[in-house]
Amino acid sequence: MPGRHVVFSHGQESGPWGTKISVMSEVARAEGWTVDSVDYRGIADPRDRITRLLSFCRDIRGDLVLVGSSLGGYVATCASALLHARGLFLMAPAFYMPGIEELTAQPAPCPKVIVHGWQDEVVPVDHSLRFARQYGATLHVLDTDHGLHSELKFLNYLFEYFLVSLDLPRPQ
Numbered sequence: 543m544p545g546r547h548v549v550f551s552h553g554q555e556s557g558p559w560g561t562k563i564s565v566m567s568e569v570a571r572a573e574g575w576t577v578d579s580v581d582y583r584g585i586a587d588p589r590d591r592i593t594r595l596l597s598f599c600r601d602i603r604g605d606l607v608l609v610g611s612s613l614g615g616y617v618a619t620c621a622s623a624l625l626h627a628r629g630l631f632l633m634a635p636a637f638y639m640p641g642i643e644e645l646t647a648q649p650a651p652c653p654k655v656i657v658h659g660w661q662d663e664v665v666p667v668d669h670s671l672r673f674a675r676q677y678g679a680t681l682h683v684l685d686t687d688h689g690l691h692s693e694l695k696f697l698n699y700l701f702e703y704f705l706v707s708l709d710l711p712r713p714q
Contacts, residue, residue, distance in 0.1 A: 544604040548705075550579040551595060553612030553636075557583055561691060562611060562633065569698050573705045575607070582614070588642050591617045599625050607705065612636050612665065612688065615656075622650035630654040630679075631704050633697070634662055634688050638669045654679035655704050657697055659686040 548570040550563045558579035559567075567577040580598045582591050595617055599606065605628040610618030615635025622630050627650040635656060636642065656679050658670040667683055674681035682700055686693045 546575045546605045546607075547602050548575045548577050548607045548609055549595070549599060549602070549618075550577070551591070551608065551610040551614030551618045552579065552582060553614050554582075554586070556611070557581070562689075562694065562697070563609075565694060565698060566609065566701050569702045570607075570705060573702065575705065582617075588613065588617060588620075592620045595621045596624060605708070607631065607708070609633075609701075610635060611690075616642065619649045620647040622652065623648055626650065627652050629704065629708050631701055632656045632670075632679075633690055634658050634665050635670060635673070636665050637673045639665065649677055649679075653704070653708060655682070655700065656680070657682045657684065657690060657700055659684055659688060659690055659693075661686060662688040664688040 552558055552560060558581040563579050570577045580595055585591050606625055607629040608618035608622055608627045609631045611633040613636045615632035629652050656670045656674055658667045660667055660683055670681055684693045690697055
């Protein structure tokens with residue numbers, strides 16, 4: 543099925559159609575993207591979540607944007623190169639966390655945006671700074687916590703801009 547697809551990956555403590563994903567999916571649809579969200583509930587091991595995402599996306603053809611929150615951001619990043627992702631939009635991704643640091647894979651060579659909260663009590667913002675520096679990602683740090691819910695309107699603006707910017711010419 544060729545086209546433009548956004549696939550969401552939720553975090554460990556949420557579900558496939560939580561608040562952020564539900565609202566952001568409307569932004570994607572308004573920009574002409576089809577939307578889906580992987581259900582990882584009951585799957586604790588990051589490796590198994592990566593396998594689930596790869597299987598979920600195996601028949602997708604066309605542009606694929608992976609969006610992930612917390613552990614879902616980590617999972618989306620690890621799968622991005624194998625899925626030839628057109629873009630990565632990550633929210634407080636669980637990079638360099640105890641027990642999963644050794645799994646961190648090279649992300650796809652595509653535009654990458656990270657949104658993180660200064661007050662994040664789950665994943666230190668320094669982890670996103672380290673990843674952004676190493677892989678050339680755009681990093682937005684907001685005055686909010688891990689869930690980013692108090693900045694949902696601004697998060698949607700950033701996501702909409704990200705999707706629109708994928709169609710802009712890239713500097714050579």
